[in-house]
Amino acid sequence: xxxxxxxxxxxxxxxxxxxxxxxxxxxxxxxxxxxxxxxxxxxxxxxxxxxxxxxxxxxxxxxxxxxxxxxxxxxxxxxxxxxxxxxxxxxxxxxxxxxxxxxxxxxxxxxxxxxxxxxxxxxxxxxxxxxxxxxxxxxxxxxxxxxxxxxxxxxxxxxxxxxxxxxxxxxxxxxxxxxxxxxxxxxxxxxxxxxxxxxxxxxxxxxxxxxxxxxxxxxxxxxxxxxxxxxxxxxxxxxxxxxxxxxxxxxxxxxxxxxxxxxxxxxxxxxxxxxxxxxxxxxxxxxxxxxxxxxxxxxxxxxxxxxxxxxxxxxxxxxxxxxxxxxxxxxxxxxxxxxxxxxxxxxxxxxxxxxxxxxxxxxxxxxxxxxxxxxxxxxxxxxxxxxxxxxxxxxxxxxxxxxxxxxxxxxxxxxxxxxx
Numbered sequence: 196x197x198x199x200x201x202x203x204x205x206x207x208x209x210x211x212x213x214x215x216x217x218x219x220x221x222x223x224x225x226x227x228x229x230x231x232x233x234x235x236x237x238x239x240x241x242x243x244x245x246x247x248x249x250x251x252x253x254x255x256x257x258x259x260x261x262x263x264x265x266x267x268x269x270x271x272x273x274x275x276x277x278x279x280x281x282x283x284x285x286x287x288x289x290x291x292x293x294x295x296x297x298x299x300x301x302x303x304x305x306x307x308x309x310x311x312x313x314x315x316x317x318x319x320x321x322x323x324x325x326x327x328x329x330x331x332x333x334x335x336x337x338x339x340x341x342x343x344x345x346x347x348x349x350x351x352x353x354x355x356x357x358x359x360x361x362x363x364x365x366x367x368x369x370x371x372x373x374x375x376x377x378x379x380x381x382x383x384x385x386x387x388x389x390x391x392x393x394x395x396x397x398x399x400x401x402x403x404x405x406x407x408x409x410x411x412x413x414x415x416x417x418x419x420x421x422x423x424x425x426x427x428x429x430x431x432x433x434x435x436x437x438x439x440x441x442x443x444x445x446x447x448x449x450x451x452x453x454x455x456x457x458x459x460x461x462x463x464x465x466x467x468x469x470x471x472x473x474x475x476x477x478x479x480x481x482x483x484x485x486x487x488x489x490x491x492x493x494x495x496x497x498x499x500x501x502x503x504x505x506x507x508x509x510x511x512x513x514x515x516x517x518x519x520x521x522x523x524x525x526x527x528x529x530x531x532x533x534x535x536x537x538x539x540x541x542x543x544x545x546x547x548x549x550x551x552x553x554x555x556x557x558x559x560x561x562x563x564x565x566x567x568x569x570x571x572x573x574x575x576x577x578x579x580x581x582x583x584x585x586x587x588x589x590x591x592x593x594x595x596x597x598x599x600x601x602x603x604x605x606x607x608x609x610x611x612x613x614x615x
Contacts, residue, residue, distance in 0.1 A: 207614050208238045210296055212306040212315050215247035215274045216266075220364075220388055220501040221307040221329040222250050227389070228305070230254055230262055231603045232610075239265055240299055244288055244311060245272045251478075253393075267295060278343040281310060289317050296322060303614045309347050316354035323613045327362040331519040333371050334496030337553070338424055348375075355379045359613045364388055364499035367520030367532045384609055387524075388499045389602035390508035390594045398485035398509050406483060409472060413444040413577050416487035418480050418502045419494070421452030421473075426493035426516065428454070428461060429551050432562060433493075433569040435465045440574050444470070449483050451476040464558035485509045488583065489576050493569060495551050497521045508594035512586035513545040514572050516565070523547060525593065539572045544593040545586050546572045 209232055213225045225241060230253045232239045246268055252259040269291045270284055292314060296304060305325045306315035312326035336344045355361070358381040363369040366385050373379065401407060410416070415434075419425040427448055434446045448458070448471070455473060462471045477483055484490060490506035492515040497503075499521040506513055507525070515522035517536045524532050527542035540547045549565040556563065562570065576582055 206236050206238060207232075207303065207610070208299060208301045209240075209610065209614070210299070210301040210304040211239065211241045212292065212304060212311040213241070213243060214308050214310050215243055215245040216250045217247045217274055218249045220498065221327070223391075223501070224327075224329075224364075224388060225307050226250060226253055226262065227391070227599060227603065228606055229265060230258065231607070233261055233265060234258075235607075238299070240295065240301070241266045242292060242295060243268050244270050244284075244314070245274055245276075246270070247274050253391075269295070278340055278346065282342075282346060285314065285317075288314055293318055303610060305610075309350075313347070313350040313354060316350075316357045320357055323359040324357060325360045325362060325609065325613060326358050327364070328368060328372055328498075329364055330498040331365070331368045331371050331496050331521075332375060334424075334519050351376055352378075355381055360384055360609060362386060362609065365497075365520045365524055365532075367524065368498055370533060371519065386602060386605045386609070387597055388501050388504060389599040390504050390597050391599050394481045394505055394508060397479050398481040400479060400482045402477070402479070402482040402486065406474070407486065409445065409447060409474075410483065410486040412488070413441060414447060414487045415444065415489040415491050415573060415577070416447045416449065416484060417491045417493060418449040418484060418506075419492075420450050421448075421454040421458060423454065423555065424495050425450075426495050426551050427458055428555050429563075429566050430491060430493040430569065431458065431461055431465065431467065431471060432556070432558075433566045433573065434471065435467060436562060436567065436570040437573040437577075438467070438470055441577055444573075444577060446471045447474055447483065447487065448472065449474045449477050449480050461558050481505065481509060484511060487511060489514065489573070491569075491573065492516065492522060493551065494518050494522075495553065499524070504594060504597055507544070507590035508597075510587050510591045512576060512583045513590055514569070514576060515545060515547060516549070516551055516569070517547040518550045539568050539575070541582075544589045546576065548572050 211225050216222050229241045252262045269288050303323045306312045307327045315324050360382050362384045369385050484506050490511040490513045492503045496518050526545040536547050548568045551565045552563050
């Protein structure tokens with residue numbers, strides 16, 4: 196048999212399913228996996244349940260064209276549609292997906308996130324199915340409507356036995372899921388997110404003269420969608436205390452979302468208009484992150500936080516709330532990941548502060564214990580050039596444990612084990 200014949204015999208026909216290609220960690224992982232498998236000569240299709248598409252495609256122009264040709268939109272709905280409308284669209288999406296799988300003679304289907312996972316599990320069990328959970332599900336469900344919580348819980352409870360593997364991006368998230376669904380018998384795997392090398396190149400580009408000025412001096416930055424789970428409101432309140440000690444500091448928040456107006460009002464009520472900037476969505480957030488003095492992740496919950504890993508890869512010292520899940524696994528890998536701190540910890544790769552309360556407080560209310568700890572952690576870091584330098588170097592070292600090649604190899608190993 197020739198080398199060409201051997202290569203061809205090893206080619207696999209693989210499907211990837213995801214809700215949309217809005218900007219996010221699961222979406223980046225799905226696109227990276229798609230490109231890596233295409234590069235190896237496999238026949239790969241990526242199916243989107245909705246038409247939202249703000250992710251940049253990976254690779255050169257020619258590679259992007261190849262990736263784009265492998266993407267199929269199964270539906271025209273938006274991620275912002277109601278849960279009821281999404282549920283009503285399920286029969287159509289199910290028929291369309293199974294028809295595409297049959298026509299392409301796919302040997303394995305991998306899905307990311309709850310809607311795509313449940314749709315995947317509804318499919319023909321003759322085709323192996325891998326689902327990937329990208330959140331700490333117990334925490335994520337608390338922010339969902341009662342209808343969505345019920346649909347996710349019932350869907351998983353009924354269908355999990357059909358999965359050939361359940362993948363997670365953090366060990367704590369995997370443990371939480373097993374407690375939610377103790378009767379699940381499917382094998383479990385954990386594959387973390389990755390830090391892509393092109394982020395280093397993109398970080399060298401200028402964010403513009405105004406942003407360059409904004410990020411000079413004692414600037415701290417956070418990056419994420421403006422939604423309650425990301426904790427920006429608590430960070431602004433913590434900042435209002437920190438600035439009383441360090442009057443020259445500035446907070447920059449990169450991202451957009453439904454809380455934009457509410458956060459702007461909070462900034463106004465706390466008289467922080469000159470010190471806090473809502474920078475909005477940025478096509479290249481890495482150029483902003485690279486220029487800040489300190490990166491802060493104030494999340495109430497995560498899966499495995501891409502924004503934190505990216506800031507570390509760019510050499511930024513970091514503070515993160517010790518939320519479920521991911522920050523502790525990133526910053527203190529030798530510790531017990533599900534034991535959360537009650538006070539600020541200077542751990543190996545950054546500072547961890549107590550998890551934030553679930554509810555938000557009015558502008559003038561006293562800071563919670565967690566908000567006060569976050570404020571003190573900011574002061575501690577910005578007061579110490581030595582600490583900033585130490586944790587900046589440590590962050591870069593830790594990010595090397597999450598290279599794209601090593602993560603993709605883990606995915607390839609998982610695919611090899613389950614592909615028919």
